Amino acid sequence: MSQDPKQTPLHALHAELGAKFVRFAGYAMPVQYPTGILKEHLHTRSAAGLFDVSHMGQVRLTASDADARLEGLVPGDIAVLKPGEMRLTMFTNERGGVLDDLMVTRRDNDLYLVVNAGRKDDDLELLRASLGAASVVYDKDRALLALQGPGALAALARHAPKVAGLGFMKAAAIDIARCAAWVSRSGYTGEDGFEISVANADAEALARALLGEPEVAPVGLGARDSLRLEAGLCLYGNDLTPDTTPVEAGLAWTISKRRRAEGGFPGDAVMQVQLADGPARRRVGILPAGRAPARAHTPVVNAGGAPVGEVTSGGFGPSVGGPVAMGYVDRDHAKAGTEIELDIRGKRYAAAVVKMPFTPHRYAK
Amino acid sequence: MSEVRFTKDHEWVRVEGDTATVGISEYAQEQLGDVVFIELPSVGAEVEAGGDAAVVESVKAASEVYAPIAGKIVEVNDDLEASPGLVNESAEDQGWFWRMEIADPDEIEELMSAVDYKAFLEGLD
Numbered sequence: 001m002s003q004d005p006k007q008t009p010l011h012a013l014h015a016e017l018g019a020k021f022v023r024f025a026g027y028a029m030p031v032q033y034p035t036g037i038l039k040e041h042l043h044t045r046s047a048a049g050l051f052d053v054s055h056m057g058q059v060r061l062t063a064s065d066a067d068a069r070l071e072g073l074v075p076g077d078i079a080v081l082k083p084g085e086m087r088l089t090m091f092t093n094e095r096g097g098v099l100d101d102l103m104v105t106r107r108d109n110d111l112y113l114v115v116n117a118g119r120k121d122d123d124l125e126l127l128r129a130s131l132g133a134a135s136v137v138y139d140k141d142r143a144l145l146a147l148q149g150p151g152a153l154a155a156l157a158r159h160a161p162k163v164a165g166l167g168f169m170k171a172a173a174i175d176i177a178r179c180a181a182w183v184s185r186s187g188y189t190g191e192d193g194f195e196i197s198v199a200n201a202d203a204e205a206l207a208r209a210l211l212g213e214p215e216v217a218p219v220g221l222g223a224r225d226s227l228r229l230e231a232g233l234c235l236y237g238n239d240l241t242p243d244t245t246p247v248e249a250g251l252a253w254t255i256s257k258r259r260r261a262e263g264g265f266p267g268d269a270v271m272q273v274q275l276a277d278g279p280a281r282r283r284v285g286i287l288p289a290g291r292a293p294a295r296a297h298t299p300v301v302n303a304g305g306a307p308v309g310e311v312t313s314g315g316f317g318p319s320v321g322g323p324v325a326m327g328y329v330d331r332d333h334a335k336a337g338t339e340i341e342l343d344i345r346g347k348r349y350a351a352a353v354v355k356m357p358f359t360p361h362r363y364a365k
Numbered sequence: 366m367s368e369v370r371f372t373k374d375h376e377w378v379r380v381e382g383d384t385a386t387v388g389i390s391e392y393a394q395e396q397l398g399d400v401v402f403i404e405l406p407s408v409g410a411e412v413e414a415g416g417d418a419a420v421v422e423s424v425k426a427a428s429e430v431y432a433p434i435a436g437k438i439v440e441v442n443d444d445l446e447a448s449p450g451l452v453n454e455s456a457e458d459q460g461w462f463w464r465m466e467i468a469d470p471d472e473i474e475e476l477m478s479a480v481d482y483k484a485f486l487e488g489l490d
Contacts, residue, residue: 226424292422345404
């Protein structure tokens with residue numbers, strides 16, 4: 001059970017930078033550097049943060065019919081993707097529940113997937129069973145870095161001018177600081193930025209080159225979580241689980257008209273009913289009125305104290321300057337502006353259902 | 366002279382006559398990181414030694430703060446409501462949490478001295 005945690009190729013660099021480590025999905029990951037989560041968060045929103053996300057799973061599907069096969073596991077429209085295009089989708093179960101969320105990119109010779117660290121073993125099993133083990137390649141020899149923030153483009157373009165030509169949710173093979181990299185214009189912060197896949201052997205040199213840019217500071221998992229929360233983005237295991245469907249999660253936009261009509265993915269019938277009638281509960285933004293943060297599992301109640309839902313992610317939003325949360329509430333309480341209450345350690349606190357994101361997205365065009 | 370004692374849960378207690386001031390240690394604030402909210406006990410509340418008394422919320426997580434000794438809360442640090450960051454800046458002085466009456470002076474004797482607490486911290490690494 002308590003095996004030594006795995007390390008990413010950047011472990012020594014994190015230690016040198018003074019990182020505090022935390023065990024996450026079996027890896028020793030930097031939760032913060034000496035500047036602390038607040039400053040790392042604000043730095044990412046004002047300049048650029050460099051994140052090590054090498055714990056995530058990078059998987060290649062090499063079969064010629066991989067798109068059709070993958071569509072049997074996810075509600076996303078994979079067939080429509082052109083080379084260099086990427087999208088968010090989810091592995092689902094027969095109840096429409098989410099087994100993992102993932103990014104899928106079509107490349108010239110394969111589909112490139114990025115899956116959550118804690119789910120990659122299960123995802124690989126699912127993929128191998130459906131596509132055949134021979135055409136599912138787990139790239140365990142590759143690292144993944146994210147450079148996020150309004151200064152990310154300028155910092156990265158000094159090493160690789162071509163990245164300026166990438167639109168949001170587009171990707172390409174581009175050399176950076178003499179390293180062969182796969183670069184996408186994407187991220188998990190709500191800011192403009194890039195995710196960069198390189199060979200493990202090149203990861204440290206690339207990270208050092210980027211940290212040498214004036215805009216760039218290292219940022220740990222702590223700020224990664226507060227940044228994605230303010231951006232209204234889901235965390236698997238909290239906001240997405242085997243018991244919540246993409247429709248309930250507000251991710252119906254990831255299911256195209258063709259896929260809604262044709263189905264052909266696990267839980268299709270459940271989701272088709274929810275799409276037609278509206279789901280009985282929905283993921284919403286929750287803004288506490290006071291200063292007390294509402295963490296995951298905080299009960300959401302109505303004015304009479306009756307339960308109407310639960311917080312699934314919550315904490316302090318450094319850019320908002322106060323607590324922010326998201327969670328699932330029943331449909332009668334899901335409209336923005338609805339007043340609700342939060343039961344935090346037995347005390348009731350006023351809050352409101354609000355539209356997300358809490359901080360405006362600033363993606364590239 | 367006032368004397369400062371520490372608990373294994375990283376609270377400190379400064380004894381002045383028959384009252385005690387309580388907060389969390391420099392080590393604790395460092396472990397917690399940026400403090401953003403503190404739920405303080407009510408003035409007049411009776412607390413048990415080792416019982417829940419306050420909650421400190423950092424950007425990372427919520428953590429319980431226990432009463433190092435038994436007694437009645439007589440004052441809380443209202444400055445923490447507007448400036449929870451005082452706990453990070455001055456954990457063992459301006460970032461105090463509450464003052465309380467000392468129900469049983471013997472309980473103070475059972476807590477660690479500053480020297481013992483330092484040795485205890487070294488043993489944690």
